[in-house]
Structure formats: structure tokens, C-alpha cells
Amino acid sequence: MVAVDREHLRLVSEEDSSKRRQILDGARKVFMDLGFDGASMGEIARAAAVSKGTLYVYFADKCALFEAILEQEALQHGQVAFNFDPARDVETTLKDFGSAYLHLLCRPGGGSAIRTVMAIAERMPDVGRRYYARVLDKTVNRLAEYLKAHVACGDLNIDDCDLAASQFMELCKASLFLPFIFQAAPSPSEERMTEVIDSATRMFLAAYRVK
Amino acid sequence: MVAVDREHLRLVSEEDSSKRRQILDGARKVFMDLGFDGASMGEIARAAAVSKGTLYVYFADKCALFEAILEQEALQHGQVAFNFDPARDVETTLKDFGSAYLHLLCRPGGGSAIRTVMAIAERMPDVGRRYYARVLDKTVNRLAEYLKAHVACGDLNIDDCDLAASQFMELCKASLFLPFIFQAAPSPSEERMTEVIDSATRMFLAAYRVK
């Protein structure tokens, strides 16, 4: 009995008890499909295969559960192994990064996190800000760091590397991301993504490569 | 007396009775601030200074009211006089367009329509699609037409003008739009906007201008 109780305590106190993860998995799906308001705790409980009461054992309220998911999303994003090894040549690095980034955005359900957070950014500004800082801005910074290294070694001639990083990322989305997220087009094909990324890379280098 | 009667006739039958406009104005504010789900008809009625019942005299339901706002938004967008006179030189045209476009996106409450529609595009795909086609895609096309004219006259060397148009528009958002829409930064300053647009124009011309 004592053993059991200890076990129980461990489960909830640890960040990653299996129940907790189970809830997060179910909740993510529901939140991303239906949005913050569209997702009901009942639906989440069903998706996670736990009772509604159990949700409140692990999370104070709906909002806390949502933020926990974004937290997790941020961690996963951070772990996506963009290869920013400064030793790699710029063109290859940009193309690889662009491809990974675009796949992330346009995978089915991929735009959902962005969309979902965006939707409530006005009502819950902290959530929006944190998501931007942890996920989006962080990636810009990592690319910017890479660019700075190549500015330093004379490959590139860039004044504002943060801006340049953002520019490249925006270029990768050209003609693809908005139609996708507005449901005006399905996930783009591999060929089209390659074309767009090649074009983005060409344009970027035309502007910033030292000749 | 005759004048009064005419006034009466105008009220609901015309597309733009003053009550209707009054409701739309109140509703836009509430929808844009709180999102589709977050906005309640009660709140909208209060913001529009009419009774809840009156909302339903002019609009069949919450959804119809929302779409009417987007309709209106689309019209306004269409009326923004982007100057795409083919006779104007490319650099000026792009800068002017970029500035107008960016002001539209980043004006206080300006990004809200995009955000709000994006948020519900998953659950109401038609709404998303229509908004994309009427507002976003239309602007891309108008810019693309302009570019084609200058390809034709030999100023520019562009393979895919639709992609190029989209690229320029994305470049204008670089480093500004996402922070703004995620509430991670206030509306950007005029100076910063000019810088970003100048940089976008430079990059665009570096890639596409015939030398």
C-alpha cells in the first residue's frame, strides 16, 4: 500500500508520467483540430482515454493544459535537427533548412499549432508571445547565427543578419503557405516545394553572396 | 413626408442601412479582438449598441454576420488603390506597394482579419478559402500582372511571375509580421518598415532586374 502510494506520487510529480503524456497526446490532437475554443474538455478526455476529472488532476484548467502542449511543441521544435554546421556551404545549408522548415509548416496538421496559437494571441497575449519567442524567433536566430558566421568568413555580405534570416524563411513560404493554411490548397507537392526553395535560395544568394 | 418614407424603405432593404453598418462596425471590433468563438452575440450587441434581437433582424446567424464582415473587408481591400500603372518604374512601384501592403497588415487591428479567418479555416474551410481568394490571392495576381508587363517590356527577367509576386509580398513581412501578429511586438515604426521594404526591393531587383 505504501509502495503503491509512493508510486502514485512519483507519477504525477514527475513531468513525464505516462498518464500526463497520454493526456497531452490526446489534447494536442483535439486542440490542433478544433482550436482552443472548439476543443472541449470532454472531447479531450475521450481522445486521451481518461476521465474528465483526471484532466484536472494533472492540469489546473483548460488553459494550463493548452500551454503545456505548446511547451512540448516548443521542445520538439528545438530538437528538429536543422543542420547549421558553419562548415557546410551556404547553398546546401539554405536548401536543406528551407526544405525542413517548409515540411514542418505544411505537413498535415503542421500549420495547426501556428494557427491555433495565433487565434488566441489577442485574448492571451502571453501565450502568443511565448510561442513566438520559443518557436519562431528561436529558429530565426539559429539561422541568423549561421549567416553571421559566413559573413565573418567573407562568403556573405549581409548588413542585418536577423532580417536576412527572416527574409529567407519568408521566401520559402512564398505561394505555398498561405493557400495551405487557408485551406485553399492541399499540402504542396515535393516538386513544387523544391522549386520554391530553389528560387528562394537563388534570390537570397543573388542579393547577399559576395561575388 | 415623402422624404421620410423613402428613408424607411432604405433601412433594411438597402445593403447599407445605417443600422446594418452600425452592427457591422461593432461586430468587427469584437470579432477581431476576441476571435470567432470568443466573440459572443451579446458582446457584439453591446458593442454595436443594439439589442441582441436586432442582430438577427439583419443577419441570419453569427456565421452570416461574420462573413458579412469579411465581405466588407474584402471590398475595402479591393478599393485600396495600389498603383499598378505599368508606366511607373519598378522600384518605385514595388516600394509604394510594399508600404501600402505592410501598413494594411500591421495597422492596429489590421492583422486581425487574417488572424481571425486563419483561426477558423480548419472548421469553416469555405470561409477560409473565400477570404484567401478574395483578398490575398487577388492582390498577388494584381502584382503579378504588373510584373508580367515589365517582363514583356524587358525590364525584368522572371520565369514565374505569380511566384515572384508572392515572394515580394513575403519579403515585405520579414521580421515584422509574425512578431506583430503574435503580439510579440507592437506595430513596427515607419522607419523600420521603410528599411524592410527597401531591403525587400533590393533583394527582389537583384534577382530579377535585367542588367
Place this chain on the structure above:
Amino acid sequence: MVAVDREHLRLVSEEDSSKRRQILDGARKVFMDLGFDGASMGEIARAAAVSKGTLYVYFADKCALFEAILEQEALQHGQVAFNFDPARDVETTLKDFGSAYLHLLCRPGGGSAIRTVMAIAERMPDVGRRYYARVLDKTVNRLAEYLKAHVACGDLNIDDCDLAASQFMELCKASLFLPFIFQAAPSPSEERMTEVIDSATRMFLAAYRVK
């Protein structure tokens, strides 16, 4: 102008201005189709081709309008020329009456008045009572009077003529009225109605005819 006003006054003050009749006609249809609660004043106004406001010029409220219809219904019922001429022979009279009564009940929309009043009899007992007295009970009484005449002349041997009248009327409904009113069967065929009425008459005479 004075003439017009006088005319106007006449219209409403008279029990049967054409507008009033127009409203009653529209309202009857709606009330009978949808029931008292199901009928909305808006629907009634549309059916009567007048404005909602006009309804309230002629009737104090929904309830008064409903009662006015029942009043009218009662009058019409009273005018249905059941032939209770004491000189006619009993069998023919019963069959003719039975047929007329059954057609009245089972005509499309015929059960509706009964049904509609029954529905609100619990909430508006006066309405139910009045309808019963004016329409249903009155018919029983007229038939009972006829029977009394034939008891007096020795054709029939009946103790309680009111009961007998009611019995004959119930017999006419056997196997037809309930299925019809519960929508479990369409209006019965002429043949079937004749059969049922013949059987009712046979049974009635078997019990009450002096042999």
C-alpha cells in the same frame, strides 16, 4: 379625408372587415398546421399577407387571435347542415349524419382544430371548455334531440338519449379516427368509411330500435 377616416373606422369596428377576415384565414391555416405554440405571429403575418403590427390592430394578442378563430370555427360547425329533420327515417338519418361527421373529422386538416384545442386545454381551460361546448357538445345535443323525437314516436327505445347520441358518434370513429389523428394512417377511403358507418348504424339500431 374625413370620408376616408370614417371608412377606416368602419373597417375595424365591424366584426367582418376584409382585413380581419384576411388575418383570420391566414392564422387558421398556420395555427392548425403548427399548433398554438408552433405558430409564430411572424408566420401568421406572412400567411395573412399583412404586417406583424397589423395583427395587433385587430387582435389584442396571440391568444385573442386564436380564440377568434375557434369562434369562427364554431360558427361554421353550427352551419354544417346536418339533416335532423324528424320526419326522416332513423337509419338514413344516422348514416347521413355519420358520414358528414366522419368526413368533417377526417378531412385533411380536419382533426387539426380538435387537436389544436386539445393541446392547450390544460393550459387554457376556458378555451377548451368553450370549444367543447360550442362545437362538440352542441352536435351531440342536436343528435340527441333527433333521437328523442323518435323515442317519442315509438321508433326507438332509449333511456339516455345524450349518451346514445355520444355512443353513435364514437362508433363512427371506430378504427378510423385515432389512426388518422396520430398520423398512423392517411385519411380513410370512402369505402372504409361507409363500412364503418354501416356497422355503427347496425349496432346502434340493434340496441335501440323497437322491434
Place this chain on the structure above:
Amino acid sequence: MVAVDREHLRLVSEEDSSKRRQILDGARKVFMDLGFDGASMGEIARAAAVSKGTLYVYFADKCALFEAILEQEALQHGQVAFNFDPARDVETTLKDFGSAYLHLLCRPGGGSAIRTVMAIAERMPDVGRRYYARVLDKTVNRLAEYLKAHVACGDLNIDDCDLAASQFMELCKASLFLPFIFQAAPSPSEERMTEVIDSATRMFLAAYRVK
């Protein structure tokens, strides 16, 4: 502990949790008093002494709650032990049945189910049909079966036993049911009911008994 858990399981999963019955009891009263449209879920909740939300835990919507009551009513009807033992003599059987049937119809609140269903049969035909089939028609059939048995053994001479069954049931209502249901008279006295049933039986046998 085990007992408690079992109890838990019973609560909603069983057809007859006590809460469910509590709701049905409150709802029946309100529905029968006010009709389907007149009854509000709030009133029902109050009558059942539960919260409005709880109603929706047990029943999908107002309509489902209403149908559950009719279902229950049908079961009760089915359980009324009309004694149709073919061995009993016809006169006694008819009188006993007539009395039980009439008490059922005219008991305070007893006619209400019929009235309430009849009232909405036009707008909800399925409900009407089902109620007719389950409650009214079924009783007719049971009586008809009994009559057939006595036709077979030569006691009765009936052509159409279904019609005859219906005729007897209608005769039992004569002079009693309509005044009762239109609130034009209170529940009839025992004496009067006996008189009416005796008269009905006499008439029935005068027509159908083999002499």
C-alpha cells in the same frame, strides 16, 4: 467498496438509475401539464429537482426526454393486466376491460399522454405513429384476439373483430372522454363510468352475441 463501485456502474448505464427516474417523473408531470412546447427544460429541471445540465446528461435533448416518457408510458400500458383469458365469459371480460381502460384514460393526468402526443403528432409524426402503435393499437389487438377466440367457439358472431374491438373501446368513452379531455368536466364518477360501460356492453352484445 465493491458494493459502492457496482452502485456507480449502475447509475447511468442502467436504464433505471434513480436520477433518471427522478427526471422522468418530474418531466412527465410538466409535459403532461403544459404540453411539449409549453414545457420548458428549466421548469422540468425544477420539477425534477436537478440542474438543467443534468437533464442533458441523461437525455440527448428535449425530444429524447419526451420520447423516453412515452416509452415508459407504453410499458406501463403494456403491463396493465387486462384479463383476456379466453375462458372468461364475454360480458364479464368486456365490463372488466372497459372499466380498466376507462380508468386509464380518465384518471387525473391520464388522458394527458394521449392529449400531449396528439397535439404534436402533426409536427412529429414518428412520435405520434409510435405511440399509436405501441399503446393504442396494441390494446385493440389484444381485445380483438379475445373476440376472435369467442367467435371461434361460437359465442360471438363478428365479421371484423378488429373493428369490433375498436367499437367497444370507443363506446366506453361515450359521453365521458371528450368532456374530460377538454376540461369541460372533471374525472367522471365511478357510478357514471359503470353506467356507460354497462350500456356499451349491452349494445355490443346486442349486435354481436349469438342468440
Place this chain on the structure above:
DNA sequence: TATGAATGAGACTTCATTCAT
């Protein structure tokens, strides 16, 4: 008189949250 715009009370229903077990 006739209109129809406007209202606000109230209907049904959903859902985040609590609590006894």
C-alpha cells in the same frame, strides 16, 4: 390604419469545473 424596425425575455443547449467516492 398600417407598417416593420426594434426589443428583451426566455427557450434550448454546451461545457469547464467541482466533488463525493
Place this chain on the structure above:
DNA sequence: AATGAATGAAGTCTCATTCAT
């Protein structure tokens, strides 16, 4: 810890009625 029954606030929408013209 886990459950799920129960709640009540709040949401969308309808409709009888009023009132200025």
C-alpha cells in the same frame, strides 16, 4: 490517483409585443 455524476453560467437564437412614422 481516478472517476464520472452533477452543476450553473453562458452561449445562440426565437418570438410576442411595442412604437414611431
